[in-house]
Amino acid sequence: MHVPDGFINAPVSAATGVVAAAAVAVGLRGARRELAGAGAGGVAGAERTAPLAGLVAAFIFAVQMLNFPVAAGTSGHLLGGALAAILVGPYTGVLCVSVVLLMQGVLFADGGLTALGVNITDMAIVTTVVAYALFRGLVKVLPRRRRSVTVASFVAALVSVPAAAVAFTALYALGGTADVAIGKVFTAMVGVHVLIGIGEAAITALTVGAVIAVRPDLVYGARGLAKPLELRTSPLAVPAGAAAPAEGAAPADEPSRPAAASASAAPAGAFAASVAPRRSARRVWLAGLAAALVCAGxxxxxxxxxxDGLEKVAHDQGIDAKARDHAAKDSPLADYSxxxxxNPRLAGGLAGVIGVGATLAVGTGVFVVLRRRRNADSGEQPGTGSGEQQAAGSGEHQGAGAGRSSESA
Structure with missing residues (x-):
């Protein structure tokens, strides 16, 4: 659904550029909270979001290269707003898709440069806001299980695509450069993008489900769904007010208390820290990068x-009557080659790999800088997050259960 130059007139393109710039500014501010752990209640696991956010952008870039057939002579591809919002948060999701659109427009001549504001508004803002709002509503009413997150992801992604088609139709009604009946544009756009939405929903649900299966704590949309950890007092625990034995000494009537019993009598904060160790996300990151490279390369x-859907409708309805050539049409990577x-296989595969690498580098750089600025503003040391601090020092049990799902694996 990348809108080329010339579809929308200059005033509306400029207005959407302002909207997009404002949304990116808000996204930068909100993403600093999400990446630092302030999102979703400041839960454990948020400190690992920054490196994964760049990977999400690269993965969306790669999967957008996989056009799938939806009707005779028409194809569709992932938009990615729902996927990004559910995996890394709505503010960070807007930035992820915006980075993808910027790289596609500048390097691959995909989506007009004067229409960049239109594309960000339509493909990044509308899809992310609609999908995440619907997703949050669904997870509140569905059973608190991992399966519910996957189902909510499917529905949210399905609805987000025709929502973007409606938004494009509205923008075209305001500033379309060709004299075309808006009713016909609306019917054609929504009709074909409902079919594309099915593919979007399948890709989103499969990806979210795969991450939840191995690391549910890394899925932003699944945070806060876990049951709080309940600690039960051990029968061997020292009663309140009783004098505790000296360190390393056993009570007189219990000379050989097992180590496990001692652990059960530990303070709640210490127990919470012991059952919620920091787990590396490196394997997930490497698996995601490998999948992106395989898809793109x-x-x-x-x-x-x-x-795709927009190109087909534009040709059939005459929307492309005043379309202009892309300013970067002669770039070394134009048209993903x-x-x-x-050799077309080599040319396309190499372009895809370059695109994944460039998007990963830009996206990760942006999100790491945001995370560090948040840490600097809050006085935290690099590599720590509010979720970790709560788990290690507060003594509250919520930090221990934040990254766990209520349904057993």
Whole structure:
């Protein structure tokens, strides 16, 4: 659904540029809280969001190269707003998709440069806001299980795509450059994008479900759904007010208390810290990067060559009557193919790999800087987060259960 130059007139394009800039500014502010752990109640696991956010942007870039057929002569591709919002948070999600759109427009001549505001408004803001609002509403009424998060992801992603089609129709009604009946545009856009939404929903649900299966604490939308950890007093615990034995000494009537019993009598804060150790997200990160590289560098060769939903509707309805060539049409990576490489498989695969690397580098750089600025403003040391501090020092049991799902694996 990348809008080219010339579809929307200059005033509306400028207005959407202002809207997009404002949304990115708000997203930067909100993402600082999400990446530092202030989002979703400041739960444990948020300190690992920053490196994963850049990966989410790269993964969305890669999967957007996989056009899938939805009707005769029409294809669709992932928009990614729902996926990003559920995995890393709505503010960070807007930034993820915006980074993808920027890289596509500048490096690959996909989506007009003068229409960048239109594309960010439509594909980043609308999809993310609609999807996450619906997702949060669904998880509140569905059973508190991992499966519910996957179901809510599917529905939210499904609705977000036709919502973006409606938003484009509204923008075209305000500033379309061709004299086309808006009713026909609305019917055609929504009709084809409902079908595309099914593919979007499947990709989103499968991806979210896969991450939840191995690391539910890394899914932003699943935080806060876990049951709080209940600590039960051990029968061997020292009664309140009784004098505690000296360190290393056993009570006279219990010369050989097992170590496990001693652990059960530990203070609640210490127990919470022991059952909620910090787990590295490196394996998930590497698996996600490998999947992105495979999609962009190999599977993309087999993607549908049919025009996507917007291109098809534009051609059929005459929306593209005043479309202009992209300013970067002669760039070395235009149309997702490395210039001067004659082998199409190699040219396309190499362009995809370069795109994944560039998007990962830019996205990770942005999110790491945001995280560090948040830490500096809050006085935290790098590498720590509010979730960790709560688990290690507050003595409250919520930190221990924040990254766990209420349903057993």
């Amino acid at each position: 190999g599977i993309s060769y087999y993607a549908s060559a049919s025009p 490395v210039k001067d490489i004659t």
